[in-house]
Structures are given as C-alpha cells and as structure tokens.
Amino acid sequence: MREPKIIVVGGGLAGLMAVIRAAEAGVPVDLFSIVPVKRSHSVCAQGGINAAKNLKGEGDSTDRHFDDTVYGGDFLANQGPVKRMCEAAPGIIDMLDRMGVMFNRTAEGLLDFRRFGGTLFHRTAFAGATTGQQMLYALDEQVRRFESERKVKKYEGWTFLSAVLDDHRVCRGICAMDLKTMEVRTFPADAAIFCTGGIGAVFGRSTNSVVCTGSAQSALFQQGANYANAEFIQVHPTAIPGEDKCRLMSESARGEGGRVWVPRKPGDKRPAKQIPEAERFYFLEEWYPKYGNLVPRDIATRAIHKVVYTQKMGLEGAPAVYLDVSHIPRETLDRKLEGILEIYEKFLGVDPREHPMRVFPAMHYTMGGLWIDNTNQATNVSGIYAAGECEYQYHGANRLGANSLVSCIYGGMVAAPAAIRYAGGLDKGCESVPTIVYENERRRQEQINDTMLHAEGTENPVTIWKEMGDWMTEHVTVVRNNPDLERTDAKLQELADRFKKINLSDRTSWANQTLSFCRELQNMLVLARCITRGALARNESRGAHYKPDFPDRNDAEWLKTTRAHYDCGTIKFTYEPVDTSTIPPRARRYDAKA
Amino acid sequence: MDTAAPGGGNSGRKVVVRVKRRPDTREEPRWEEFALDWRPHMNIIICLRDIAERPVTRDGHATTPVSYEASCLEEVCGACAMLINGVSRQACSTLVDSLEQPIRIEPLTKFPVVRDLVVDRSIMFENLKRMKCWVPLDGTYDLGPGPRISPEVQEKYYPLARCITCGNCLEVCPQVNENSDFVGAAILSQVRLFNAHPTGAMHMKERLAAVMGPGGVADCANAQNCVEVCPKQIPLTESIAEVNRQAIREAVFGWLLG
Amino acid sequence: MSTHPLTMSASKTDDQSAFFWRKLHSLSGIVPVGVFLAEHFWSNSYVLVSPEKYDAVGQELQTLPFRPIIEAAGIWLPILFHAGYGFYIWGKGKSNAFAYPWMHNWMYTLQRWSGLIAFLFIGWHVYTARFLTGGRSNFVTVHDDLSNNLYAAFYLVGVLAASFHLGNGIWNFLCKWGLAATTRAQRAAAYLGAAVAVSFTLAGILIVYSARYNFHPFARYIQQ
Incomplete structure (x- = not known):
C-alpha cells in the first residue's frame, strides 16, 4: 500500500497538533510556516483554555460548556461540532498537562481554573497570563522530537502562495515561496491541512501578530474554497491602542477581579486614584449585574462604545476607559497576570498594579473562515482541510474567551486523521499526477511575482494597506451601517485598482519582504471585500455583527451560515442552515438579574 | 484617519x-x-x-x-x-x-x-533538538491527567517556560562566537526545565549526556551577561548552575553509584 | 496507529572530554593551586614575626619528605595545566566588557588578564627565588630582591593578580560546580570570593612590605 503524504501549512497550535497526530499515525508530514513555528501567533493567547473539568465543585459539565459556547455565539455555530469539541476539551487539557504545560496549580497540586467571559463557572485552565505561549511551546517541543526522529520535515521561512489543483479541481499539493531565496517551488501531497490563523492585518492595527494576514485563506478562496461567516469579526473590549498594533489586555484581568469603569463626571481630569468609589461608573457591573465585567466580548465592546461615543464619557473625552486591577493584591497579580501587566508596563511605562490601565476595543479574532464540513474539517475542495482560526466552525457569531485554544487543538486533532483517511482512500496519489500540473502552477505564481516586481506605478503598498486598515476598522468592526459598508466596498475596489499601479521600492530577488508583503496585500484586499459584503448582506444583529438599523436577531431570515464563493473576481453568497439540533435557539440576554 | x-x-x-x-x-x-x-x-x-x-x-x-x-x-x-x-x-x-x-x-x-x-537563528532550535528539550509522551490519546505539581514548583519553573528563543542571551555572551559551539543560556535553561518536570526527569540522563558534550554547560564562563539582557528576566544563571550541579553529580557519582 | 519508542530518539555518544577538562580546570584552581597559594602566603607571613622564624619555616618546607614529588604533583603540574588550559579557554571566548560593562562581565575579562599576569609573575618569581638562589632562598635574598623598586612593584602586581584570580575563581568554581545555584547563593559566593581576594591582597602587601622594610609587627610573640 502506498504511503500517504500530508502537508500542514501553519505552525500555530492547530497546525502543530495536526502534525503531531499525523506523525503519531506514522504518516510523513511536511510543515510549512512563514516564521519559525515557535514564533507563531498562538504565543499571544493570554488568558487560558476552557474545559469543563469541574474541579471547583460547581457542577460544571461539558454540556454546560456546550450551552455557554452556543449561546455565547448567538446560535450561529453548528451544534454537532461544538458539542464534540466541548466533550473533547477535558481530555485536551490532560494531554497538555502531560506534555508539561506549566499550568497554575491549586494547593493540592491539581490544575487551577479561573473565570472567563460568558460563563458563570471556573472553567479556564491557565499558565499565568501566557497560556497560548506555554501551549504552543509544548506542542513545538513534541514536533521537534518527531523532527529529530525524521517523521516531520519543517519548512520554516516559507510562505504559502497557492494550492496545486489538478484538472478535477482536486488538491495535489501546494506552491510556496522561500522568503530568503525567493524561490517558488511546488510540493506534491495527497492532502493539505491549512492552519493559517487570523486575519488581523486586514484591519491594519489589531491585536494580531504581523503574520496574521489571512493571505493563505484568501488565496484558497480565490482558488475555489468557500469562505464562511466572514462578517463575524470579534473586537476585543480591552486592548492598549498603539500605532503599530493594539496590544491585548486579556479577559483574564477581569477573570481575576479586574473592573472596567469611567468617571461619572464626563471629562473628569483627576487622576484615577483620586476619584472616590461613588464617583466611578462601573457600567458593565451596573448594566449586567449577573455577569458583571465578564459578559461576552461583543457585549462588553458595545458597552464601551456606548459609554464613549453615545454617552461621551470616555476618559478626558478620549476613546478610552479604565481597566482596573489596582485593588487586587500585588502578589496575586504577579502570580496570575504578570505576563500581561508586564506588557502594559513596558510599552506605556505605567505600573498597572498601581494605576488603572487605559484601554479601548480592538479587532481581535475572526469567527468566520474557510468553510469546512461538520465532521472532518474538510473544505469544499477535495484534499484541502482547515483547522484553527482560519476556519469558521466553532464560535458562531461571537467567540467566548479561552475557547479559541481549545478549538485550535481540537480542529488539528480532527483534521489530521481525516486528511489521512482521505489520502489513504485515493485511487491515485500525488505521485501519479503529471508534472505539468505542478509546473503550470509554479509558472503561474512566478508570473505574478514578475508582474509585481516590474510594475512601474506610483502607489506604495504600505499606504494602500494602511488605508484599507483604517476603513475596515472604522466601518466594519463594532457598529455597521449599510451606507458605510457600501462606501467601504467602493473604497476597497478603489484600493484594488490602485494596487494595480503599485511600485515596489525593492526589486531584488533575495529576502525581498516587500514582494511577499505585496502578495499578502493583494489577498487581503479580496478578503476585506468578502467581510464587508458579507456584513452588508446580513441585515440583522447577531453576536459581534451589530447594525443599529437592524438591532435585533432575526432567526427567521438569518439563522444561517453565510457561504462566500469567489468566481472570476466576483464574490457571491449562498446561505445554508445552521445545525441547531440539540439546543433550540433562545433569546440571548446577559442583562438579566442574578 | x-x-x-x-x-x-x-x-x-x-x-x-x-x-x-x-x-x-x-x-x-x-x-x-x-x-x-x-x-x-x-x-x-x-x-x-x-x-x-x-x-x-x-x-x-x-x-x-x-x-x-x-x-x-x-x-x-x-x-x-x-x-x-x-x-x-x-x-x-x-x-x-x-x-x-x-x-x-x-x-x-x-x-x-x-x-x-x-x-538566521535556526541553530538555537537545532540545539533544543540536540539537548532533547521535551517531555517524552507515549501519545496524545487520552491517558488521564498529568503528574501533580505543587504551586511552589509551578511558580519556580513557569518563568523558565517563558523563554522566547530571541537569542539576546547568546548575542551578549562572550563564550558564543565563531570559535566555540556553546549552545548558550537559553538552551541550558530549557534543559533545567525539562529535567525538573516529573515526566521529563525520567530522561534526565540522556539530556545530561548531551549537556556534558561539545558546546554544553561546561562552556559557560560565568560572565552572566545573559541574565542582564534577558527580556523575560529568566533566572538564566541559576539555570546554568543547576544544570552544572546535575551534570557534576552525574559525572562524579554516575559511574560510581549508578 | 504505529507506536513510537518509549525512549527518546537515540543520541550519538557525545564526547564528554571537554566537560571533564573544564571542570578539572575550575577545580584545579582551588585545589591544589589555590590551597598552595594559601599555604605559600601563610608560610611567607612568618616574615611578619621575624627573619629567623621565616628562614626556619622555609627550611622546614625544604626538608619535607618526598618534596620533589609533592611539588610536581601538587604545584607545578597543576599550575601548568591550569594556566595552559586557561589560555586555551581564553582563546575560545571573545571579551565584550566595553560593549556590556556589567560587573560580572568585567570580572570575566579581568579573570583572564589577571591569570596571565599571575602566570608571568609566578614564572619570574620561581626563576628569581628558586633558580637564581639555587633553591636556597631566605630572608636576606628576598629582602635584597624587594629592595629593588621594580622588583617590589612587580611583586605587588603579582600579589594583586593572584589574589583577584583566586577570589574570583572561588566564585566561579562555586557557580560552575553548581554549589551556588540560586541567585542568593551566588551573591553569597561573590562576597566570599571578594573577601578572599581582599584578605590575600592585604596579607600579600603586608608580606612584601615586611620583607622590604624589615618590618616585623609580630616580633613581640617571640619575646613573650
């Protein structure tokens, strides 16, 4: 029997988990990553990972986790996959624990759990405030071990350009570019698993890493893979705004008792410490007494927007509110939150253990992503699988904090065996595909590079990117209005036109970062339109998607998955029903009394 | 805008x-x-x-x-x-x-x-491989929870697990240069981390064998620049001393007492 | 699903000789070389009592049984090994104390230079005090030597270099043998090393002064 050949693109949590599962099954894997995998964006995940281990005697269960996730996602998530994920979560925590993740512990030496948004249970295991980093490293170490046993081959410093599709539109490998030599090369495989993460760069400044461009997803979308629920973009309520990026202040700050407030008197100029309790407006606690500061992110973000823009109560009139942990004992803060407090201290020079932090919402996560089926993480293109943030399956219209890490791991766990089963069932493997198929794809990609390198226009790619980011952030994040979305779509088309007139200030063929950035930018522009058009079409409010003109959820018309198709430059949408077989949709309200 | x-x-x-x-x-x-x-x-x-x-x-x-x-x-x-x-x-x-x-x-x-x-910092990742910096797992299938670890031990070793492999400690180390194959503080600190983990410790001897080899812990000459420059304030000099102790114990008593 | 081996991937047998020599180098600086230095300072400090006592102790040492073997195995070979391997180690490092002027980094650099100075001094010292005197060095020869300003200055430099090298070497040894593992223990070890360096320097200066100026502060011990 022939040996299947698997490629994994992306070395974050989902990708590494897929690699480990494939290597364990004895299937050779090639792993591609733009950065050394240990530098993947998963390192930025701070607060923790959810699993209903029920170690606090609260009567938590995987069913409660399932319900919180579906409810938190405003019933847009397919319930079958979500249920299976929640059931797998406790086992995932055990696996990570065995791998040596330095989770915080209780006095008895068991895993400690903290509270997170959108639940009333202590369900979030954590390693200080750098949980994602700790988990990524644990998986990275396992992969390194397989690498030393020659079961995995890493291609770090390669960027994915396109899938190699045969005449039947079946994936037979990938085409990638070495970021050092700029060599474009094809890699045959029977199946490729995409774990290419978030799309923050589409919004210019977000909480995401520089590498989170969504370029791979967009490239696949343009090659025929469907993209689902693009319009659902999570804006995290608490981030430190910055010119280069918005640095996340984890929900765990609130999980450990942090409180969000503004002075009751708009424009109050006194230092925070001098404002007495009675003159502080803890708006989340007043508006949502049951969940308080731990309402889901979409709710908290809209509340901050309301306080700042409607009630004009931002700090000294600026778009900012306080996230206050200064009442928590220093020792507790250092033990449980050091990683994030250190970020605030380093970048702003203020000690958040003493002074409330100034924060504001920032684009953080995409619930939408490559369309996959409900059982196998398989896209609509044969041989292409997806796991992690780049697919759409687990979070519906809004993701709960600390659910992303579990969905990454779970997705990787499902995708690898599914891809291997598929590859094993193929009549003919990639070795029997004519070389011309690979040759053509390579030439096509080299052609694109050549065209960009020799473009004699006047437009600077960084400028186009910044404009796109500003428009997307202003009109396609927290509050969406159809006229603005229309204008944004027009703007994006204008930018795409201007992109044709770019001029690369670097035309060399060695480690040319300008070229790779341009290729990403071209793909980002497509994805930006997919998000904007998806938002324009959906005339309701659900989870993170909020339109003041359509303030209510409309299950009759919109309890369905948006599925975008790309066809020769145009984006078309179809809609399909959501699996609500287990939990019937009910009104989503977090403002009820306790 | x-x-x-x-x-x-x-x-x-x-x-x-x-x-x-x-x-x-x-x-x-x-x-x-x-x-x-x-x-x-x-x-x-x-x-x-x-x-x-x-x-x-x-x-x-x-x-x-x-x-x-x-x-x-x-x-x-x-x-x-x-x-x-x-x-x-x-x-x-x-x-x-x-x-x-x-x-x-x-x-x-x-x-x-x-x-x-x-x-190109890939040498650091290669050295992590050489020093076997991982917890050996039977498999990722469900085998129940990991070993219990006291909060004290977690708090002691979590800082080591925050190493970002940035290479600053190698850059400032006078012992890291083209004449030497010293692996540097970051890698030695990871050796300490995995030697400390209850499961990782089961394979301490193999790790120590590597650490006593070329470019290993003996090449540290105690200039202690690493700990000054580490952006994560990892107690790197403690890690090196601890690995030294483990290696010496292995070298002196390993053959003597088994 | 194929199972993978329970053990880790097979390691190639690493050459551990460098580890052995490095650790031996560190140890040899303390035992026997450091111990000998202490003994040498101790026996020479009899000059603080009286020239006669000084010569008597010298005589005592020169009549030790098995003296050539003890000297070779306990002093000359260890010093030659410590110095020789030290130069080899020096060659493998690249000092950067000016770019990163932290204290321990300066110590790193000074350890190398003080080692070189001490080695040169020892060579010269052995030549003048042992070979030129035909092994019959006594208070008179030493006093004559130290009356020369250049000789005296070189003695002081040699004493300072050797004392620093030993003191810092003790700190290094305690770290490199993992005996001072915590930051706190390493700080204590640094204080210990500093104390050794300072006391050896002071004792050395006193001995040089005593031999040069016929200064015998403990002479009253004899009268009692």
Missing part, C-alpha cells in the same frame, strides 16, 4: 535612525541614515515601518525598505531581536524616547546575517 503618515507629522521633531544595511550575504554592510517624524510612544518597529512607507535616506537617496524580522510586537514571539545603540534587545519593546540619537540599528552579530537586520 488618525494615522500620522511619515512626512505628515506636525511636531517638527525628528527621529534620526542609522541602519546597518546588507543587501545579501555576499555584499559588505553599509550604513544608511533616515530622518523620521517623531510621534509619542514610537518604538523601533514603527521607525522601520516608516522607512518602508517612504524608503528615502536622510540625504534624499531612494533605497529599499529595511528587511527585518517581527511578528507579535508585544515581546512574546522573540522575532525582533537586534542591536539597538549597540545593545541586544527586542525592537518592539524598545521605545525611541528611551534612546540617544542618532539611533543605531544593526543585526545581531552572533548569527549569520540573511539580509539587513534578518539573521
């Missing part, structure tokens, strides 16, 4: 940046100077982005954007280590206002330069 574009600033204050450029591995490095518009909270990454948006030197010559590595921009991925005013540090967390001008930006010197500020 509130983004202050380069050239569009209004304070008039300039940031002068000198970057050591090297187009590829064959050509000799040269310096280029840029004058950028100052903005509050500017870090080195913002400077490099400004140059990318307007790649023109201070004296008006068109050039290419500077190649550099960066990813998370919040000092947790380790990518953007470089020499800034002669000191090895992360570009993202180095604020312009804390520096003397002109700001000199150079690539790390202990690793092969790929282009401009991009260096």
Whole structure:
C-alpha cells in the first residue's frame, strides 16, 4: 500500500497538533510556516483554555460548556461540532498537562481554573497570563522530537502562495515561496491541512501578530474554497491602542477581579486614584449585574462604545476607559497576570498594579473562515482541510474567551486523521499526477511575482494597506451601517485598482519582504471585500455583527451560515442552515438579574 | 484617519535612525541614515515601518525598505531581536524616547546575517533538538491527567517556560562566537526545565549526556551577561548552575553509584 | 496507529572530554593551586614575626619528605595545566566588557588578564627565588630582591593578580560546580570570593612590605 503524504501549512497550535497526530499515525508530514513555528501567533493567547473539568465543585459539565459556547455565539455555530469539541476539551487539557504545560496549580497540586467571559463557572485552565505561549511551546517541543526522529520535515521561512489543483479541481499539493531565496517551488501531497490563523492585518492595527494576514485563506478562496461567516469579526473590549498594533489586555484581568469603569463626571481630569468609589461608573457591573465585567466580548465592546461615543464619557473625552486591577493584591497579580501587566508596563511605562490601565476595543479574532464540513474539517475542495482560526466552525457569531485554544487543538486533532483517511482512500496519489500540473502552477505564481516586481506605478503598498486598515476598522468592526459598508466596498475596489499601479521600492530577488508583503496585500484586499459584503448582506444583529438599523436577531431570515464563493473576481453568497439540533435557539440576554 | 503618515507629522521633531544595511550575504554592510517624524510612544518597529512607507535616506537617496524580522510586537514571539545603540534587545519593546540619537540599528552579530537586520537563528532550535528539550509522551490519546505539581514548583519553573528563543542571551555572551559551539543560556535553561518536570526527569540522563558534550554547560564562563539582557528576566544563571550541579553529580557519582 | 519508542530518539555518544577538562580546570584552581597559594602566603607571613622564624619555616618546607614529588604533583603540574588550559579557554571566548560593562562581565575579562599576569609573575618569581638562589632562598635574598623598586612593584602586581584570580575563581568554581545555584547563593559566593581576594591582597602587601622594610609587627610573640 502506498504511503500517504500530508502537508500542514501553519505552525500555530492547530497546525502543530495536526502534525503531531499525523506523525503519531506514522504518516510523513511536511510543515510549512512563514516564521519559525515557535514564533507563531498562538504565543499571544493570554488568558487560558476552557474545559469543563469541574474541579471547583460547581457542577460544571461539558454540556454546560456546550450551552455557554452556543449561546455565547448567538446560535450561529453548528451544534454537532461544538458539542464534540466541548466533550473533547477535558481530555485536551490532560494531554497538555502531560506534555508539561506549566499550568497554575491549586494547593493540592491539581490544575487551577479561573473565570472567563460568558460563563458563570471556573472553567479556564491557565499558565499565568501566557497560556497560548506555554501551549504552543509544548506542542513545538513534541514536533521537534518527531523532527529529530525524521517523521516531520519543517519548512520554516516559507510562505504559502497557492494550492496545486489538478484538472478535477482536486488538491495535489501546494506552491510556496522561500522568503530568503525567493524561490517558488511546488510540493506534491495527497492532502493539505491549512492552519493559517487570523486575519488581523486586514484591519491594519489589531491585536494580531504581523503574520496574521489571512493571505493563505484568501488565496484558497480565490482558488475555489468557500469562505464562511466572514462578517463575524470579534473586537476585543480591552486592548492598549498603539500605532503599530493594539496590544491585548486579556479577559483574564477581569477573570481575576479586574473592573472596567469611567468617571461619572464626563471629562473628569483627576487622576484615577483620586476619584472616590461613588464617583466611578462601573457600567458593565451596573448594566449586567449577573455577569458583571465578564459578559461576552461583543457585549462588553458595545458597552464601551456606548459609554464613549453615545454617552461621551470616555476618559478626558478620549476613546478610552479604565481597566482596573489596582485593588487586587500585588502578589496575586504577579502570580496570575504578570505576563500581561508586564506588557502594559513596558510599552506605556505605567505600573498597572498601581494605576488603572487605559484601554479601548480592538479587532481581535475572526469567527468566520474557510468553510469546512461538520465532521472532518474538510473544505469544499477535495484534499484541502482547515483547522484553527482560519476556519469558521466553532464560535458562531461571537467567540467566548479561552475557547479559541481549545478549538485550535481540537480542529488539528480532527483534521489530521481525516486528511489521512482521505489520502489513504485515493485511487491515485500525488505521485501519479503529471508534472505539468505542478509546473503550470509554479509558472503561474512566478508570473505574478514578475508582474509585481516590474510594475512601474506610483502607489506604495504600505499606504494602500494602511488605508484599507483604517476603513475596515472604522466601518466594519463594532457598529455597521449599510451606507458605510457600501462606501467601504467602493473604497476597497478603489484600493484594488490602485494596487494595480503599485511600485515596489525593492526589486531584488533575495529576502525581498516587500514582494511577499505585496502578495499578502493583494489577498487581503479580496478578503476585506468578502467581510464587508458579507456584513452588508446580513441585515440583522447577531453576536459581534451589530447594525443599529437592524438591532435585533432575526432567526427567521438569518439563522444561517453565510457561504462566500469567489468566481472570476466576483464574490457571491449562498446561505445554508445552521445545525441547531440539540439546543433550540433562545433569546440571548446577559442583562438579566442574578 | 488618525494615522500620522511619515512626512505628515506636525511636531517638527525628528527621529534620526542609522541602519546597518546588507543587501545579501555576499555584499559588505553599509550604513544608511533616515530622518523620521517623531510621534509619542514610537518604538523601533514603527521607525522601520516608516522607512518602508517612504524608503528615502536622510540625504534624499531612494533605497529599499529595511528587511527585518517581527511578528507579535508585544515581546512574546522573540522575532525582533537586534542591536539597538549597540545593545541586544527586542525592537518592539524598545521605545525611541528611551534612546540617544542618532539611533543605531544593526543585526545581531552572533548569527549569520540573511539580509539587513534578518539573521538566521535556526541553530538555537537545532540545539533544543540536540539537548532533547521535551517531555517524552507515549501519545496524545487520552491517558488521564498529568503528574501533580505543587504551586511552589509551578511558580519556580513557569518563568523558565517563558523563554522566547530571541537569542539576546547568546548575542551578549562572550563564550558564543565563531570559535566555540556553546549552545548558550537559553538552551541550558530549557534543559533545567525539562529535567525538573516529573515526566521529563525520567530522561534526565540522556539530556545530561548531551549537556556534558561539545558546546554544553561546561562552556559557560560565568560572565552572566545573559541574565542582564534577558527580556523575560529568566533566572538564566541559576539555570546554568543547576544544570552544572546535575551534570557534576552525574559525572562524579554516575559511574560510581549508578 | 504505529507506536513510537518509549525512549527518546537515540543520541550519538557525545564526547564528554571537554566537560571533564573544564571542570578539572575550575577545580584545579582551588585545589591544589589555590590551597598552595594559601599555604605559600601563610608560610611567607612568618616574615611578619621575624627573619629567623621565616628562614626556619622555609627550611622546614625544604626538608619535607618526598618534596620533589609533592611539588610536581601538587604545584607545578597543576599550575601548568591550569594556566595552559586557561589560555586555551581564553582563546575560545571573545571579551565584550566595553560593549556590556556589567560587573560580572568585567570580572570575566579581568579573570583572564589577571591569570596571565599571575602566570608571568609566578614564572619570574620561581626563576628569581628558586633558580637564581639555587633553591636556597631566605630572608636576606628576598629582602635584597624587594629592595629593588621594580622588583617590589612587580611583586605587588603579582600579589594583586593572584589574589583577584583566586577570589574570583572561588566564585566561579562555586557557580560552575553548581554549589551556588540560586541567585542568593551566588551573591553569597561573590562576597566570599571578594573577601578572599581582599584578605590575600592585604596579607600579600603586608608580606612584601615586611620583607622590604624589615618590618616585623609580630616580633613581640617571640619575646613573650
């Protein structure tokens, strides 16, 4: 029997988990990553990972986790996959624990759990405030071990350009570019698993890493893979705004008792410490007494927007509110939150253990992503699988904090065996595909590079990117209005036109970062339109998607998955029903009394 | 649009940046100077982005954007280590206002330069492999919870697990250079971490065998620069001493007492 | 599903000789070389009592049974090994104390230079005090030597270098043998090393002064 050949693109949590599962099954894997995998964006995940281990005697269960996730996602998530994920979560925590993740512990030496948004249970295991980093490293170490046993081959410093599709539109490998030599090369495989993460760069400044461009997803979308629920973009309520990026202040700050407030008197100029309790407006606690500061992110973000823009109560009139942990004992803060407090201290020079932090919402996560089926993480293109943030399956219209890490791991766990089963069932493997198929794809990609390198226009790619980011952030994040979305779509088309007139200030063929950035930018522009058009079409409010003109959820018309198709430059949408077989949709309200 | 574009600033204050450029591995490095518009909270990454948006030197010559590595921009991925005013540090967390001008930006010197500020640090990952820095797992299938660990032990070893493999500790180490194959503090600290984990400890002997080999712990000469420069304040010198103790115990008593 | 081996991937047998020599180098600086230095300072400090006592102790040492073997195995070979391997180690490092002027980094650099100075001094010292005197060095020869300003200055430099090298070497040894593992223990070890360096320097200066100026502060011990 022939040996299947698997490629994994992306070395974050989902990708590494897929690699480990494939290597364990004895299937050779090639792993591609733009950065050394240990530098993947998963390192930025701070607060923790959810699993209903029920170690606090609260009567938590995987069913409660399932319900919180579906409810938190405003019933847009397919319930079958979500249920299976929640059931797998406790086992995932055990696996990570065995791998040596330095989770915080209780006095008895068991895993400690903290509270997170959108639940009333202590369900979030954590390693200080750098949980994602700790988990990524644990998986990275396992992969390194397989690498030393020659079961995995890493291609770090390669960027994915396109899938190699045969005449039947079946994936037979990938085409990638070495970021050092700029060599474009094809890699045959029977199946490729995409774990290419978030799309923050589409919004210019977000909480995401520089590498989170969504370029791979967009490239696949343009090659025929469907993209689902693009319009659902999570804006995290608490981030430190910055010119280069918005640095996340984890929900765990609130999980450990942090409180969000503004002075009751708009424009109050006194230092925070001098404002007495009675003159502080803890708006989340007043508006949502049951969940308080731990309402889901979409709710908290809209509340901050309301306080700042409607009630004009931002700090000294600026778009900012306080996230206050200064009442928590220093020792507790250092033990449980050091990683994030250190970020605030380093970048702003203020000690958040003493002074409330100034924060504001920032684009953080995409619930939408490559369309996959409900059982196998398989896209609509044969041989292409997806796991992690780049697919759409687990979070519906809004993701709960600390659910992303579990969905990454779970997705990787499902995708690898599914891809291997598929590859094993193929009549003919990639070795029997004519070389011309690979040759053509390579030439096509080299052609694109050549065209960009020799473009004699006047437009600077960084400028186009910044404009796109500003428009997307202003009109396609927290509050969406159809006229603005229309204008944004027009703007994006204008930018795409201007992109044709770019001029690369670097035309060399060695480690040319300008070229790779341009290729990403071209793909980002497509994805930006997919998000904007998806938002324009959906005339309701659900989870993170909020339109003041359509303030209510409309299950009759919109309890369905948006599925975008790309066809020769145009984006078309179809809609399909959501699996609500287990939990019937009910009104989503977090403002009820306790 | 509130983004202050380069050239569009209004304070008039300039940031002068000198970057050591090297187009590829064959050509000799040269310096280029840029004058950028100052903005509050500017870090080195913002400077490099400004140059990318307007790649023109201070004296008006068109050039290419500077190649550099960066990813998370919040000092947790380790990518953007470089020499800034002669000191090895992360570009993202180095604020312009804390520096003397002109700001000199150079690539790390202990690793092969790929282009401009991009260096190849893959040797560190190779050494992690050589030193067997992992917990050996039977498999990822469900085998129940891991070993119990006291909060004290977790608090002691969690800081070691925060190493971002940035390479600053290697850059400043006088023992790391082209004459030596010393693996450096970061890797030795990982050896300590895995020797401390209850399951990892089961394979301590193999790790110590590697650590007593070429480029291992004995090559540390105690200059202790590593701990001064570590952006994560990892107690690297404690790690090295601890690994030393384990290795000595193994060397002295290993053959004697088994 | 194929199972993978329970053990880790097979390691190639690493050459551990460098580890052995490095650790031996560190140890040899303390035992026997450091111990000998202490003994040498101790026996020479009899000059603080009286020239006669000084010569008597010298005589005592020169009549030790098995003296050539003890000297070779306990002093000359260890010093030669410690120095020789030390130069080899020096060659493998690249000092950067000016770029990163932290205290321990300066110590790193000074350890190398002080080792070189001490080695040169020892060579010269052995030549003048042992070979030129035909092994019959006594208070008179030493006093004559130290009356020469250049000789006296070189003695002081040699004493300072050797004392620093030993003191810092003790700190290094305690770290490198993992005996001072915590930051706190390493700080204590640094204080210990500093104390050794300072006391050896002071004792050495006193001995040189005593031999040069016929200064015998403990002479009253004899009268009692």
